[in-house]
Amino acid sequence: MSLYIGVMSGTSLDGIDVSITDFSDDQIQLVAAETYPFSEQLRRDLHQLIATARTHLHQLGQIDIALGHAYSEAINQLLDETQIPANHIVAIGCHGQTVFHAPDCRYPFSMQIGNANVIAEKTGITTITDFRQRDMVLGGQGAPLVPAFHQALFHSHNENRVIANIGGIGNITILPKDKKNLVSGFDTGPGNVLMDEWYQQHHLDLYDANGDWARDGTVDEELLDILMMDSFFGQAIPKSTGREYFNLKWLANILTQVDKAIPAKDIQKTLLEMTARSITDAITTYTEDTDAVYVCGGGSHNEVLMNALRKHLPGISVETTSKLGLAPDWVEACAFSWLAMRTLAHQAGNLPAVTGARKPSILGAIYPSNINS
Numbered sequence: 001m002s003l004y005i006g007v008m009s010g011t012s013l014d015g016i017d018v019s020i021t022d023f024s025d026d027q028i029q030l031v032a033a034e035t036y037p038f039s040e041q042l043r044r045d046l047h048q049l050i051a052t053a054r055t056h057l058h059q060l061g062q063i064d065i066a067l068g069h070a071y072s073e074a075i076n077q078l079l080d081e082t083q084i085p086a087n088h089i090v091a092i093g094c095h096g097q098t099v100f101h102a103p104d105c106r107y108p109f110s111m112q113i114g115n116a117n118v119i120a121e122k123t124g125i126t127t128i129t130d131f132r133q134r135d136m137v138l139g140g141q142g143a144p145l146v147p148a149f150h151q152a153l154f155h156s157h158n159e160n161r162v163i164a165n166i167g168g169i170g171n172i173t174i175l176p177k178d179k180k181n182l183v184s185g186f187d188t189g190p191g192n193v194l195m196d197e198w199y200q201q202h203h204l205d206l207y208d209a210n211g212d213w214a215r216d217g218t219v220d221e222e223l224l225d226i227l228m229m230d231s232f233f234g235q236a237i238p239k240s241t242g243r244e245y246f247n248l249k250w251l252a253n254i255l256t257q258v259d260k261a262i263p264a265k266d267i268q269k270t271l272l273e274m275t276a277r278s279i280t281d282a283i284t285t286y287t288e289d290t291d292a293v294y295v296c297g298g299g300s301h302n303e304v305l306m307n308a309l310r311k312h313l314p315g316i317s318v319e320t321t322s323k324l325g326l327a328p329d330w331v332e333a334c335a336f337s338w339l340a341m342r343t344l345a346h347q348a349g350n351l352p353a354v355t356g357a358r359k360p361s362i363l364g365a366i367y368p369s370n371i372n373s
């Protein structure tokens with residue numbers, strides 16, 4: 001056994017995904033996975049930090065350490081539930097919580113918090129984090145990073161595949177069956193983030209389960225046209241984005257350009273349609289002869305969204321990654337355990353064709369355990 005842990009808490013702030021994967025004998029086998037909720041306080045602090053992009057350094061330090069403890073507790077809980085001793089785990093790959101992603105400024109950076117000193121100490125397991133910034137030093141976007149894992153796990157010689165992750169933000173990986181054609185991938189824009197934020201304005205829950213609220217709404221074509229005019233959608237690749245750009249302020253600004261009152265659930269349905277269209281436009285623009293699209297991330301549970309994707313991709317099969325043997329909720333966490341494995345093996349984790357980096361690079365910072373070493 002060659003067991004690695006992956007930890008992902010993504011842009012949706014819906015919790016901490018922890019996976020245990022076995023990479024022995026060149027296989028990629030999910031052993032166990034679970035999502036653990038943030039405490040209400042931590043979720044609120046993270047949300048405020050991300051939504052306002054403002055903080056005191058003291059508070060930032062506190063949230064960084066608190067999140068390190070929350071990750072450690074989640075990891076230790078999964079080890080407890082599975083009865084796997086910590087010293088059977090080679091390493092943890094922890095994505096951390098993105099609080100700001102700025103790939104296109106003078107000194108590009110991507111800030112993930114969740115202190116890895118805490119994780120290495122509280123779990124007794126070597127921890128790897130800060131996966132994005134080395135790629136950015138090399139001129140890359142630092143994102144998306146999962147395409148290399150998608151290639152390792154999901155590439156097929158018989159089928160032209162696209163993997164579509166629909167988390168808070170959406171991103172696709174294009175996997176041509178002919179290996180001579182390069183694997184590519186990029187962020188497509190908002191996944192669930194705007195739908196979530198709009199839903200939270202009108203309900204007490206965090207998201208529109210199964211798309212039930214949107215289901216009864218009607219797409220407002222005028223609003224959709226304005227939403228789709230955003231320059232990010234037409235921007236050349238490589239590209240990546242985040243909540244610092246696509247957020248309620250962005251939406252409010254666009255709503256002022258529509259000279260009429262639109263019912264809230266019609267806005268929800270229009271946001272859903274924008275997510276679907278931005279993904280399917282990206283697929284039709286950048287691929288030829290796609291046979292199948294496999295969806296992962298929480299958006300795969302939204303029936304209305306899945307049907308919208310199908311409507312815009314006639315003749316192409318649209319399923320979830322479960323069909324390929326890995327449930328959609330665990331793809332990102334597994335990807336970061338795989339990236340940790342690559343780092344320890346001194347192998348590159350980024351794909352320059354995806355991020356735009358000048359060359360492949362080993363990614364991440366290693367925080368060695370005291371117990372295993």
Ligand SMILES: Nc1ncnc2c1ncn2[C@@H]1O[C@H](COP(=O)(O)OP(=O)(O)OP(=O)(O)O)[C@@H](O)[C@H]1O
Binds near residue numbers: 013167196210297
């Ligand atoms: N049953 C469901 N019905 C509809 N939507 C759902 C359901 N379950 C999850 N989601 C959506 O998926 C989101 C979480 O997705 P996921 O965990 O993939 O995002 P993330 O990892 O935080 O984001 P990212 O990939 O951008 O980092 C929720 O916020 C919600 O919008």
Ligand SMILES: CC(=O)N[C@H]1[C@@H]2OC[C@@H](O2)[C@@H](O)[C@@H]1O[C@H](C)C(=O)O
Binds near residue numbers: 101143171187
């Ligand atoms: C900066 C950042 O955290 N980006 C995330 C986000 O969520 C989806 C999309 O935007 C993707 O680019 C990336 O996450 C995945 C894990 C990635 O790097 O592939």
